[in-house]
Amino acid sequence: MKTARAWAIKELAMSLWHYVSKAWAKKGWKRWLSWAVRSRLEPIKKVARMIKKHLWGILNAVLLKVTNGPAEGINSRIKMVKVRSRGFRSKQRFATAIYFHLGGLDLYP
DSSP: OHHHHHHHHHHHHHHGGGOOSHHHHHHHHHHHHHHHHTTOOHHHHHHHHHHHHTHHHHHHHHHHOOOSHHHHHHHHHHHHHHHHHTOOSSHHHHHHHHHHHHTTOOSOO
């Protein structure tokens, strides 16, 4: 029964990302927080406390529909440069390798 309650709470949270009005989004998240805190499920209550602490940022994310996906993609590519090289002698050489591989530079211009 605990799993079913946790799943229902999670599904409601997933549906809250589709609001277009800040007022409605805030009302929905407040209702979700109330349900999550009363759920008597400690992991859900922990998430609810975290969401309550960051509610202003969550509401902005709901409205702006902006993610950090592009930044994570760049970080992934930088990490691949680091792994393939197996280390650099200095930070400057690492920066040069990043500029070379991610900057679209040609080896033979």
